[in-house]
Amino acid sequence: xxxxxLSLALCAAMAASLFVGCGGKEGAATGGESVDxxxxxxxxxxxxxxxxxxAAQYGQGVMNAIQLAVDEVNEAGGINGYKVSFxxxxxxxxxxxxxxxxxxxxxxxxxxxxxxxxxxxxxxxSAETYADRMFMLTPSASSTDVTNxxxxxxxxxxxxxxxxxxxxxxxxxNGLATKVGIIYDSSDPYxxxxxxxxxxxxxxxxxxxxxxxxxxxDSKTDFTTQLQKCKDAEADLLFLPFYYTExxxxxxxxxxxxxxxTMFGVDGFDGLLxxxxxxxxxxxxxxxxxxxxxxxxxxxxxxxxxxxxxxxGGTPNQFAADAYDGVYIxxxxxxxxxxxxxxxxxxxxxxxxxxxxNVTYDGLTGEGMTWNEKGEVSKAPKAVIxxxxxxxSVD
Amino acid sequence: MGFLTYxxxxxxxxxxxxxxxxxxxxxxxxxxxxxxxxGDVIMIGAYVVFMCMSNSGMPAVVSIVISIVCCTAxxxxxxxxxxxxxxxxxxxxxLITAIGVSYFLQNMAxxxxxxxxxxxxxxxxxxxxxxxxxxxxxxxxxxxxxxxCVVIMIVLMWFVKNTKPGQAMRAVSEDKDxxxxxxINVNATISLTFAIGSGLAAIAGAxxxxxxxxxxxxxxxxxxxxxxxxxxxxxxxxxxGALIGGLLLGIIEILAKAYISxxxxxxxxxxxxxxxxxxxxxxxxxxxxxxxV
Numbered sequence: 001x002x003x004x005x006l007s008l009a010l011c012a013a014m015a016a017s018l019f020v021g022c023g024g025k026e027g028a029a030t031g032g033e034s035v036d037x038x039x040x041x042x043x044x045x046x047x048x049x050x051x052x053x054x055a056a057q058y059g060q061g062v063m064n065a066i067q068l069a070v071d072e073v074n075e076a077g078g079i080n081g082y083k084v085s086f087x088x089x090x091x092x093x094x095x096x097x098x099x100x101x102x103x104x105x106x107x108x109x110x111x112x113x114x115x116x117x118x119x120x121x122x123x124x125x126s127a128e129t130y131a132d133r134m135f136m137l138t139p140s141a142s143s144t145d146v147t148n149x150x151x152x153x154x155x156x157x158x159x160x161x162x163x164x165x166x167x168x169x170x171x172x173x174n175g176l177a178t179k180v181g182i183i184y185d186s187s188d189p190y191x192x193x194x195x196x197x198x199x200x201x202x203x204x205x206x207x208x209x210x211x212x213x214x215x216x217x218d219s220k221t222d223f224t225t226q227l228q229k230c231k232d233a234e235a236d237l238l239f240l241p242f243y244y245t246e247x248x249x250x251x252x253x254x255x256x257x258x259x260x261x262t263m264f265g266v267d268g269f270d271g272l273l274x275x276x277x278x279x280x281x282x283x284x285x286x287x288x289x290x291x292x293x294x295x296x297x298x299x300x301x302x303x304x305x306x307x308x309x310x311x312x313g314g315t316p317n318q319f320a321a322d323a324y325d326g327v328y329i330x331x332x333x334x335x336x337x338x339x340x341x342x343x344x345x346x347x348x349x350x351x352x353x354x355x356x357x358n359v360t361y362d363g364l365t366g367e368g369m370t371w372n373e374k375g376e377v378s379k380a381p382k383a384v385i386x387x388x389x390x391x392x393s394v395d
Numbered sequence: 396m397g398f399l400t401y402x403x404x405x406x407x408x409x410x411x412x413x414x415x416x417x418x419x420x421x422x423x424x425x426x427x428x429x430x431x432x433x434g435d436v437i438m439i440g441a442y443v444v445f446m447c448m449s450n451s452g453m454p455a456v457v458s459i460v461i462s463i464v465c466c467t468a469x470x471x472x473x474x475x476x477x478x479x480x481x482x483x484x485x486x487x488x489x490l491i492t493a494i495g496v497s498y499f500l501q502n503m504a505x506x507x508x509x510x511x512x513x514x515x516x517x518x519x520x521x522x523x524x525x526x527x528x529x530x531x532x533x534x535x536x537x538x539x540x541x542x543x544c545v546v547i548m549i550v551l552m553w554f555v556k557n558t559k560p561g562q563a564m565r566a567v568s569e570d571k572d573x574x575x576x577x578x579i580n581v582n583a584t585i586s587l588t589f590a591i592g593s594g595l596a597a598i599a600g601a602x603x604x605x606x607x608x609x610x611x612x613x614x615x616x617x618x619x620x621x622x623x624x625x626x627x628x629x630x631x632x633x634x635x636g637a638l639i640g641g642l643l644l645g646i647i648e649i650l651a652k653a654y655i656s657x658x659x660x661x662x663x664x665x666x667x668x669x670x671x672x673x674x675x676x677x678x679x680x681x682x683x684x685x686x687x688v
Contacts, residue, residue, distance in 0.1 A: 043474065052510040052511060053510040053511065054511075054512055054611070056510070056511050092510060145404070151563050186658050213657045213658060214506060214656075214657045214658040215658075216658065216661070218617055218661060219617070219660065219661060221607035221609055221614075222408065222606070224404050224606075224649075225401065225404060225649050225653050225657065226652070226654040226657055228400055228401065228404070228653070229397075229653060229657075234398045241588070244466065245512050245609060246609075248514050248608075248609070249514075249607065249608060249609050252608050253607075253608075254632040255524075256523075256534050257532060257534070257538070258525075258532055266619075275512070275513075275514050277445075277449050277513050277514040278514040278516060279514075282539075311470060
């Protein structure tokens with residue numbers, strides 16, 4: 001009898017632990033859901049991104065910024081006279097969880113997806129949206145694998161080839177280094193994508209790549225060997241196309257080794273300063289790419305940053321800015337298509353695919369943005385440097 | 396100089412594997428079960444150190460002692476609740492339970508600490524030494540990790556050979572039923588084994604996260620698998636085997652990364668393991684050592 005009671009208790013504990021993950025998700029959904037009372041007809045915009053896990057700062061930035069923009073749009077009378085409801089689901093930057101989140105949103109009645117935040121998840125979800133004919137505008141999934149062959153997927157951020165090429169150009173044109181070492185994540189499409197275009201452009205620009213080292217998702221905590229090889233090859237600049245979590249480890253281990261090359265990350269390094277308990281002094285002088293600098297002094301940026309800071313606390317990053325622009329891009333395209341929320345998601349999708357290519361949009365992350373049929377945006381990334389514990393524009 | 400640096404990094408990584416592998420090998424030697432939750436006990440240990448040190452500002456040594464106490468208690472509780480009722484069940488049932496416990500601990504940590512990674516402050520403040528005019532720099536982390544590993548091995552081997560509880564462990568590992576007949580308390584001995592293994596897991600967690608400073612609820616799983624590999628490599632059930640297996644695995648991993656391919660390093664490690672097991676199915680020290688603990 002005693003044993004039975006014990007095993008029952010254990011079963012209950014096991015079952016409870018299964019729901020742990022879901023608990024977070026439900027909380028997040030209600031956190032991100034805007035007013036949808038009285039059964040009034042609204043645009044149903046869904047969002048997917050990591051609000052927990054290793055890339056959480058991106059997802060949280062995106063979720064908050066979309067909410068901010070949706071509130072603004074609703075206050076100003078909505079889109080074509082209809083308000084927008086917004087529902088955001090967590091995917092922890094995981095492909096499977098992202099598809100699950102997408103299905104949850106479809107059950108909720110989503111008509112347009114503004115997501116995903118990361119490229120790996122975007123690959124999985126874009127295949128689904130393509131099959132379902134659901135319009136997808138990703139604020140920050142920069143891999144071309146997300147848009148390739150999917151006519152319904154558009155990006156607000158610049159794409160990986162763009163990032164790799166711009167980084168190489170920037171390093172060469174500004175004479176930052178002569179010998180370049182590269183460390184990249186060979187198990188991640190985003191990281192390998194940026195690496196490939198960087199290597200090609202660096203060669204064209206006459207930069208000497210003295211070391212190319214890889215790591216995988218299973219071994220992303222020990223970079224001492226890769227760093228040592230770069231050090232032995234006398235690389236005076238390290239190109240690091242991956243996310244900030246691994247970035248913080250690389251900086252810590254390089255410091256322990258006493259190796260101090262110029263560190264050059266791409267947009268994945270945005271968020272580095274927000275890693276819990278990370279010594280930000282180590283990030284001093286790190287370069288990264290972004291289309292958005294929170295310290296810019298144009299009115300749009302100032303108003304966005306101050307609203308974001310007062311509502312959510314903390315300075316918005318480029319992902320937040322991309323997501324904020326995304327809402328207004330959708331608004332512009334929907335107004336051009338002259339649609340109402342009565343249209344099905346398929347109808348909206350077909351209309352937006354043609355309309356978004358006629359839209360020219362001035363936003364926080366670029367002037368005169370336009371889109372081609374491949375889903376790419378026409379804007380160039382800018383380099384920023386970390387100075388005194390904050391991001392600062394360099395040019 | 397490059398080679399020496401890689402070798403020392405490999406020894407340092409291998410020492411962490413060896414300390415973790417001890418936990419696997421002792422439990423296997425005595426209870427004849429694979430405790431797959433061991434890697435997650437390491438993660439819990441690292442979180443306890445992090446909470447004490449970075450959130451409450453305690454000194455590193457005190458934090459590690461608290462962590463050892465917590466992990467020892469955790470290990471004994473796991474044994475009592477999850478494994479003891481299954482002592483007469485098949486090995487497979489125990490194995491599945493261990494995997495269940497592993498997921499339970501991970502999800503618990505997800506609930507309590509969240510899945511955002513935290514940057515772990517090294518418990519070792521010492522910067523290390525520079526030899527040969529600065530060309531060879533050995534970090535304090537590496538030196539302390541290697542020394543800790545060697546000290547633990549020596550103490551443990553002495554303990555098993557020369558103390559009463561140690562003799563009881565050897566007796567239980569050789570023949571459980573005969574040990575009962577000789578008046579040895581088998582349950583207490585198994586509990587003690589779990590306590591020692593889990594206490595070591597706390598030390599391993601602190602050292603692991605000091606060298607590779609990112610802590611998430613999944614931190615323990617990959618090193619856990621690697622250390623289990625090391626235990627099999629050295630001959631599971633053998634304490635010196637865990638040391639040799641751990642060190643070899645660490646060195647092979649780092650050298651493969653350095654001289655062959657940083658992408659293929661893990662594949663090479665496991666290829667070596669397969670070759671060793673083909674030649675010597677019981678692992679490197681699997682047969683020579685009769686006293687399995």
